[in-house]
Amino acid sequence: xxxxxxxxxxxxxxxxxxxxxxxxxxxxxxxxxxxxxxxxxxxxxxxxxxxxxxxxxxxxxxxxxxxxxxxxxxxxxxxxxxxxxxxxxxxxxxxxxxxxxxxxxxxxxxxxxxxxxxxxxxxxxxxxxxxxxxxxxxxxxxxxxxxxxxxxxxxxxxxxxxxxxxxxxxxxxxxxxxxxxxxxxxxxxxxxxxxxxxxxxxxxxxxxxxxxxxxxxxxxxxxxxxxxxxxxxxxxxxxx
Amino acid sequence: xxxxxxxxxxxxxxxxxxxxxxxxxxxxxxxxxxxxxxxxxxxxxxxxxxxxxxxxxxxxxxxxxxxxxxxxxxxxxxxxxxxxxxxxxxxxxxxxxxxxxxxxxxxxxxxxxxxxxx
Numbered sequence: 001x002x003x004x005x006x007x008x009x010x011x012x013x014x015x016x017x018x019x020x021x022x023x024x025x026x027x028x029x030x031x032x033x034x035x036x037x038x039x040x041x042x043x044x045x046x047x048x049x050x051x052x053x054x055x056x057x058x059x060x061x062x063x064x065x066x067x068x069x070x071x072x073x074x075x076x077x078x079x080x081x082x083x084x085x086x087x088x089x090x091x092x093x094x095x096x097x098x099x100x101x102x103x104x105x106x107x108x109x110x111x112x113x114x115x116x117x118x119x120x121x122x123x124x125x126x127x128x129x130x131x132x133x134x135x136x137x138x139x140x141x142x143x144x145x146x147x148x149x150x151x152x153x154x155x156x157x158x159x160x161x162x163x164x165x166x167x168x169x170x171x172x173x174x175x176x177x178x179x180x181x182x183x184x185x186x187x188x189x190x191x192x193x194x195x196x197x198x199x200x201x202x203x204x205x206x207x208x209x210x211x212x213x214x215x216x217x218x219x220x221x222x223x224x225x226x227x228x229x230x231x232x233x234x235x236x237x238x239x240x
Numbered sequence: 241x242x243x244x245x246x247x248x249x250x251x252x253x254x255x256x257x258x259x260x261x262x263x264x265x266x267x268x269x270x271x272x273x274x275x276x277x278x279x280x281x282x283x284x285x286x287x288x289x290x291x292x293x294x295x296x297x298x299x300x301x302x303x304x305x306x307x308x309x310x311x312x313x314x315x316x317x318x319x320x321x322x323x324x325x326x327x328x329x330x331x332x333x334x335x336x337x338x339x340x341x342x343x344x345x346x347x348x349x350x351x352x353x354x355x356x357x358x
Contacts, residue, residue: 025320055332066343094280105269224311235300
């Protein structure tokens with residue numbers, strides 16, 4: 001799993017596991033994330049920063065909601081739909097959740113196929129993931145138009161606390177933007193996989209370096225993160 | 241069982257890449273579906289109070305854990321990375337506590353100085 005440590009005298013020591021390993025990895029005079037490529041480590045650090053951004057949005061929403069004296073609109077009813085004459089509370093959000101989870105499933109399988117160098121399957125699974133993502137964004141566009149038609153604005157709404165609109169547009173808007181960029185990212189990488197860039201070691205357009213199938217996993221990290229954020233938005237915005 | 245498979249996969253995994261059986265991903269996919277359905281049912285049946293909150297938070301944490309551990313392969317990374325990524329967000333909980341306390345105070349002053357509202 002992990003590369004041994006090379007001492008200055010060029011002896012090799014086995015890398016300890018567990019907490020002792022954690023201490024030695026962070027304390028050593030060498031690279032901390034030894035078995036992780038730079039690309040993957042940087043994607044993780046980007047995602048950590050993004051966690052803070054979404055964390056601050058959800059915190060601001062929590063503070064607004066807890067400190068307002070006006071009743072908060074009931075999300076269960078706000079996001080209800082009439083389907084075939086039956087009133088379904090929160091159904092739209094539930095469907096969006098299932099769509100996004102499915103996209104995470106296909107993405108995980110794409111990563112697997114990528115490492116087995118199955119060009120065709122990887123590209124197809126990534127395209128399916130992108131399609132699920134686009135479906136999600138489409139449903140969000142529908143949700144936004146419906147609420148705007150019903151009179152929800154960032155400064156007010158027909159049902160209660162004025163901050164509902166600003167929190168809603170801010171949080172779901174930022175998440176939707178992430179999904180949209182994710183879809184574009186997926187399409188770009190899927191095209192490279194399909195064309196066989198990582199088999200022929202074709203140089204990248206910007207970097208003129210050879211890409212590796214690992215980019216599929218890095219794209220996957222971003223995509224799963226978008227799904228992860230939705231788990232928290234679903235719990236705190238729609239179920240609270 | 242899935243854990244045993246994962247353990248086996250770990251030993252065959254290459255240093256830099258993450259190779260795990262597709263079956264494991266399908267299992268997690270299914271679990272995420274079931275947990276989301278449970279979350280939805282909490283709202284559908286209109287559960288309220290502490291029961292609602294504990295169920296929502298439990299399902300949320302289980303889902304988040306499954307996504308990070310299996311889909312994002314965190315379960316197989318070395319601890320140096322795992323701790324670097326997972327500890328800082330945990331500290332946000334301090335921020336949450338601060339803001340919750342602050343919000344209660346703001347609500348208190350609003351009620352005290354501007355009346356109880358509608």
